[in-house]
Every structure is written in C-alpha cells, then in structure tokens.
Amino acid sequence: MIIAANIRKIKQQIPKHVQLVAVSKTKPVELLMEAYHAGQRAFGENRVQELLTKQPLMPDDVEWHLIGHLQTNKVKYIAPFIHLIQSVDSLKLLETINKVGEKNKRVINVLIQVFIAKEETKFGLNEDELHELLVFCLNKPMQHICICGLMGIATNTEDKLEIIKEFNYLKGIFDNLKSNKKYEHILSSNHFNLLSMGMSSDYDEAINSGSNIVRVGSAIFGNR
Ligand SMILES: *Cc1c(COP(=O)(O)O)cnc(C)c1O
Numbered sequence: 001m002i003i004a005a006n007i008r009k010i011k012q013q014i015p016k017h018v019q020l021v022a023v024s025k026t027k028p029v030e031l032l033m034e035a036y037h038a039g040q041r042a043f044g045e046n047r048v049q050e051l052l053t054k055q056p057l058m059p060d061d062v063e064w065h066l067i068g069h070l071q072t073n074k075v076k077y078i079a080p081f082i083h084l085i086q087s088v089d090s091l092k093l094l095e096t097i098n099k100v101g102e103k104n105k106r107v108i109n110v111l112i113q114v115f116i117a118k119e120e121t122k123f124g125l126n127e128d129e130l131h132e133l134l135v136f137c138l139n140k141p142m143q144h145i146c147i148c149g150l151m152g153i154a155t156n157t158e159d160k161l162e163i164i165k166e167f168n169y170l171k172g173i174f175d176n177l178k179s180n181k182k183y184e185h186i187l188s189s190n191h192f193n194l195l196s197m198g199m200s201s202d203y204d205e206a207i208n209s210g211s212n213i214v215r216v217g218s219a220i221f222g223n224r
Contacts, residue, residue: 007020010220014203014207021044022217022221023046023215043062043063043065046067048070052077064082065085066082075100082108084111086215089124094133098142098145111194112125114130116153148192149192149195149213167202168209195211196215200216
C-alpha cells in the first residue's frame with residue numbers, strides 16, 4: 001500500500017518525459033510485485049545474482065535495468081533479457097556486451113557511466129576516457145550495442161550546490177556529445193537520448209539539470 005502511494009507521489013512530482021526506475025536491490029519480490037501492481041514496470045538492480053533470482057519470478061513485461069558495476073564474465077547471464085545496462089564503465093565491458101549481444105541476436109541498450117562525484121569509490125569513466133571509448137567505437141563499429149546515453153552518480157553529500165554542479169557537468173558532457181559531428185554515426189540522435197541522473201535524495205535537482213531517467217530506491221521501498 002505504502003509502495004503504491006510512494007510511486008504515485010513521485011510520479012506526480014516528476015515531468016511526464018522523465019522515466020522512473022524503481023531500484024529494488026535488497027528488497028523481496030513481494031515488494032516488487034506491489035510496485036508492479038501500482039503500474040511500475042522499470043526496475044533497477046545493482047547485482048547480477050540478485051537480478052537473476054528475481055527476474056523469473058516477475059512478470060515478463062518488466063523492464064530490467066542493471067545499475068551496478070558489471071563484470072565481463074557475467075554479461076552472458078543477463079544478455080537474453082536485460083532492457084538497459086546503465087553502468088558500462090570500460091571498453092572491455094562494452095566489447096563483451098557487443099559479442100554476447102551477437103550470440104543472443106540482440107542489440108543491447110547501454111549507458112556509459114561517467115564519474116562525476118568527488119568520492120574515490122564510484123565507478124565510471126572520466127571525460128577523457130569517455131572520448132577514448134567513443135573514438136574506439138568510431139573505428140570499430142559494434143552492431144550489437146546501442147549507446148543510448150550517459151549515467152552518473154553525484155557525491156553523497158548534503159551540499160545541494162555541489163550535487164547540482166555535478167549534474168550540470170554531466171549534462172554539459174551529454175549535450176556536447178549529442179551535437180558533436182564527429183560522433184554522429186555512433187550516437188545518432190535517435191538513440192543517444194538518455195541521461196540517467198538522480199536518486200531518492202536528489203532526483204529533483206537531477207531533473208532540473210536535464211535528467212530524463214531517475215533511479216529511485218528508498219523513496220519507494222523504504223530504507224535498506
Ligand atoms: C542504490 C542505487 C540507487 C538508488 O538509491 P536510493 O538512494 O535508495 O534512491 C540509484 N542508483 C544506483 C546506481 C544505486 O546503486
């Protein structure tokens with residue numbers, strides 16, 4: 001009941017064009033089903049094993065998002081069904097996803113995770129590494145991945161100005177890539193459209209900075 005109310009409340013707060021991904025990590029399938037019955041279809045998990053446990057227990061029309069660090073040897077387990085891998089943080093991982101996508105006869109949607117926080121612990125590429133990765137893709141087109149956008153996690157801080165600065169920084173990179181003629185062929189504007197920023201504590205700021213996917217866990221399911 002409370003989960004449905006939480007989802008309704010968040011959906012009222014966010015504009016129509018912003019997609020809400022319900023981050024269900026550590027939560028049991030019964031609670032995910034509560035969200036499902038409230039109309040929620042996009043769910044985010046950060047661990048492959050947990051995703052693989054829950055996926056067969058949930059209805060087929062759930063869109064699964066992987067939002068945590070992914071090891072190359074685990075790509076094959078999620079490749080048949082994953083809707084969006086939001087956390088691609090290396091060229092090696094991108095190449096693996098492409099290869100496994102080919103085996104599965106699928107084009108797998110990915111976001112490149114960009115490091116925007118002040119913390120040392122967060123995964124993601126810096127701006128130079130992002131360009132290196134894209135230049136590599138220019139020279140070796142990968143037919144079984146779609147680079148649909150960027151994802152970033154802001155610093156875990158009370159300092160809203162810092163958070164907004166980080167979101168604006170990522171929005172700047174995103175806009176830059178979108179309008180960069182050099183990358184036209186791999187980031188054709190039809191596909192490169194997703195900017196995933198914002199969690200329970202900062203999705204308002206993220207949306208104001210241009211996010212169009214928010215990944216919300218505790219504000220829906222309660223504290224972990
Ligand atoms: C856990 C997690 C979230 C959701 O965090 P909440 O603060 O519970 O909303 C969002 N994004 C990523 C990458 C996460 O790991």
